[in-house]
Amino acid sequence: MRLSLRTLISHGRVGRHMGxxxxxxxxxxxxILTGLVRHERIETVRARADEVRFYAEKLIDYAKKGDTDEKxxxxxxxxxxxxxxxxxxxxxxxxxxxxxxxxxTYMARVPNRENLDRAAMAVLEYKGNPFPPLYPVKRExxxxxxxxxxxxxREDLAQQNTA
Amino acid sequence: MACKTVWQVFQRRLASVAAxxxxxxxxxxxxxxxxxxxxxARQQSLYxxxxxxxxxMEGPGLQGTLLIMNRGVSTxxxxxxxxxxxxxxxxxxxxxxxxxxPLHKPLTQSCSLRxxxxxxxxxxxxxxxxxxxxxxxxGQVLQNAFEDKFDVELLxxxxxxxxxxxxxxxxxxxxxxxxxxxxxxxxRSLTRDAHQLIHKDLPWEPLEVAPAVALEIxxxxxxxxxxxxxxxxxxxxxxxxxxxxxxxxxxxxxxxVARTGLCLQYEVTAVHSLGKGQWGLHxxxxxxxxxxxxxxxxxxxxxxxxxAEKMVEVPPTSVSQPVAPPSExxxxxxxxxxx
Numbered sequence: 001m002r003l004s005l006r007t008l009i010s011h012g013r014v015g016r017h018m019g020x021x022x023x024x025x026x027x028x029x030x031x032i033l034t035g036l037v038r039h040e041r042i043e044t045v046r047a048r049a050d051e052v053r054f055y056a057e058k059l060i061d062y063a064k065k066g067d068t069d070e071k072x073x074x075x076x077x078x079x080x081x082x083x084x085x086x087x088x089x090x091x092x093x094x095x096x097x098x099x100x101x102x103x104x105t106y107m108a109r110v111p112n113r114e115n116l117d118r119a120a121m122a123v124l125e126y127k128g129n130p131f132p133p134l135y136p137v138k139r140e141x142x143x144x145x146x147x148x149x150x151x152x153x154r155e156d157l158a159q160q161n162t163a
Numbered sequence: 164m165a166c167k168t169v170w171q172v173f174q175r176r177l178a179s180v181a182a183x184x185x186x187x188x189x190x191x192x193x194x195x196x197x198x199x200x201x202x203x204a205r206q207q208s209l210y211x212x213x214x215x216x217x218x219x220m221e222g223p224g225l226q227g228t229l230l231i232m233n234r235g236v237s238t239x240x241x242x243x244x245x246x247x248x249x250x251x252x253x254x255x256x257x258x259x260x261x262x263x264x265p266l267h268k269p270l271t272q273s274c275s276l277r278x279x280x281x282x283x284x285x286x287x288x289x290x291x292x293x294x295x296x297x298x299x300x301x302g303q304v305l306q307n308a309f310e311d312k313f314d315v316e317l318l319x320x321x322x323x324x325x326x327x328x329x330x331x332x333x334x335x336x337x338x339x340x341x342x343x344x345x346x347x348x349x350x351r352s353l354t355r356d357a358h359q360l361i362h363k364d365l366p367w368e369p370l371e372v373a374p375a376v377a378l379e380i381x382x383x384x385x386x387x388x389x390x391x392x393x394x395x396x397x398x399x400x401x402x403x404x405x406x407x408x409x410x411x412x413x414x415x416x417x418x419x420v421a422r423t424g425l426c427l428q429y430e431v432t433a434v435h436s437l438g439k440g441q442w443g444l445h446x447x448x449x450x451x452x453x454x455x456x457x458x459x460x461x462x463x464x465x466x467x468x469x470x471a472e473k474m475v476e477v478p479p480t481s482v483s484q485p486v487a488p489p490s491e492x493x494x495x496x497x498x499x500x501x502x
Contacts, residue, residue, distance in 0.1 A: 144281060145290045145325060146457045152326030153470055 016047055029055055034081045037089055041125035046109060049122040053105050055079070056126070060104050063094050096128045103127075108134045187311045191383060195412040198380045199405065203370055207269075210235030216270060218242055221277040232270060240266045240421065242276055253456065254278035255420040256289050263288055265369040265406075266421035281456045289420070290325045296367065296419040297452040298330040301431060303411040304356045305334055305448055313337040316442060319390050321477040322416060329432060329449040329471035335386070335442045345434045353431040357450075364424030365409045377403045380412060386442050390414055420454075427455035428464060432471040449475055 018025040032052045035042050037059075044052070059079055065072040067090040076086050097104050106125050113119045123134060140147065186194070213233050220228040220242070230242055239257035243250040243266075257264045258277040270276075279289045298320040309315050318333040336343070345353075372380075374395040381387035394403050394414060406415050408423065429452040437445040451471040453459050459467065 141282065141284060141286075143284075143286055143290075144457055145286065145293060146453060146459055146463075148290060148325045149328060149453075149467055150463070152328050153467060155326070156328070156470060 016051060018048065018051065025051075030079055030081060033059065033079055034085065036124060036126065037080060037085045037093070038082065040129040041123060041131055043110065043121055043123045045113075046120040046122040049107050049124040052124060053107060056124070057102060057104050059089070060093060060097055061102075063089050064098070066090075093126065096126075100127075106134060186383065188307065188315075189311075192410045192412075195380050196407065196410045198376075199368075199370060199407050199412050202372055202376055203368070206370070207235065217273040218270065219275045220246075221275055235269050235271060238267050238269055239264060239276055239278065242270075243278055250278060253280040253282075255280065255425055255454070256292050256418055258288075263292070263418045265367065265418045267366050268369045268371075281454050291322075292418045293420050293425075293452075293454060294323070294325055294330045295320060295415060295417055296423075297426065297429070297450060298332045299367075299406065299408070299413050299415060299419060300357060300360060300423060300426070300429070300452075301330070301448055301450045302332045302334070302413060303408060304353055304360065304431070305332065306411060308353055308356060309336070309340075313340055316384060316386055317413070318386060318442070318445065319393075319414070320416065323475055323477055327475050328467065328473070329451050329475055331447050331449045331475050331477070333437070333445055333447055335440070335445055338443065341444055344436075350431050350433070354429065357429050357431060360409070361423045361426050361429060363409070364422055366422040367419040368407045369419070370405045370407070371402045372405060374401070374403055377405060377414070380405070381414075387414065425454050426452045427458055428453045430468055430471075432468060433474075435474045447475065 016025075019028050028048070029052050032042070032044060032048055033055055036052065036056055042049075059075065062072045062075045067073060067076075067086075073086075076089055077083075080086055080089065104127055106127060108123045108125075110121045110123055113121050125131070125134065142151075213236070215231050216234045216237075218230045218232050218237075220226075220230065225246070228246075230245055232242060239254070239259070240251070243254045254266060256279045257266055258279060259270065260274045264270075279286065281289060281293075283289070302317045302320065306315050306317060314337040316335040318335060320330075320332055323329075323331060374391055377391045377395075378388050381391060391403055391414065394416065395401055404415055405412055406419050407413075429450065431448065431450045434446055434448045437447055439445070449471055451468055453464075
């Protein structure tokens, strides 16, 4: 009796399996999200960071409704296991992202973990955190020879335009 | 009719006598180069026994590196050769105990050494040295460009800031060339000569000499001797620095970069006439150059080159005239009195 292969092959299926089952997955993501709200920049496995990203942004969207809102408070209460982070969410993170529509997080891929498992790692952070940037902006040195020549050229042009 | 032929014979006789007394440019260069080598050998013989000095390296990634080098023989170039090939190729000037030091000048005592590259956070000293080297190269090209029967006298290289857009070299040509103005083809052939020198990758060998030796080296040229005396009066130790590139020996007001191969883009942009001066019709040759680490895109290069064709105004530094502020040279100035 031939069982359908559809259940065994998962080509093109979205929705990752994590942990021991769906409940375990949610608990794991809850812990990671709590860590993210506490530290604002965390390093995890790439798949978990990718999953948490959706929930992190949804949490901010719920919290934007305000702490008097019933649903928002229930969500914050469920997702943040350490209850001292609930005021931080409503009073620090929400005003920070008040003028933004979405995209409250950055995810940067980092080298694989040093352990035997060599897991692909990623760093997840809320934007506007106090740490130095993940992708530092490299500004060209103003004092190199070619930039000095171009500066003189620009000044010349400006003088010619005003004169 | 008869007196005309007599006059022509007289002129030809005088001209041939004058030409015989003045040596050809090749002989002159060989003479100066030989004296330079002799003086350098004499200065090297001041250290007959090998003595060791400690050179502490400074720079990104080099903290704490201590090199044991030879006194009077090792140069910052040899220190760089102990590090990596990148250090050798990118280092253009050195800072020994905070003092600018040409890369091929021997070290005389234990010191701290820092190698300067064009992409440092503070390359201002190096930019000025590169500008001076470009002007020296221009002077060398012009010295060798003309035929032997034309006399070329190089005057001092004026110190211009880099933002002006071009380095310049003052020179005086033979009175027979008074009405000569360079055409596009002439400038292009001068540029080709410069590129040949760059391709040969000749090092600029520095030598610090007493004024008497410098006066002997430049014994055929009166204006160079005046310049030697001026420089000796200005320098704190009373010595004069000479730089030799290939066969050509020249004076300089400051350090040069290590070698000609560091320049990538080089063009002789213009030769302007400054009017009658102390030694004849003064001319100003201008050029533009960029090193190989800072290559410009051809559109940018074309714009900079067009700007470099304009005449560069240098504030007069002679004692009689009031000293003009050194900052504004190529600024908005109404028609200068020179032209």
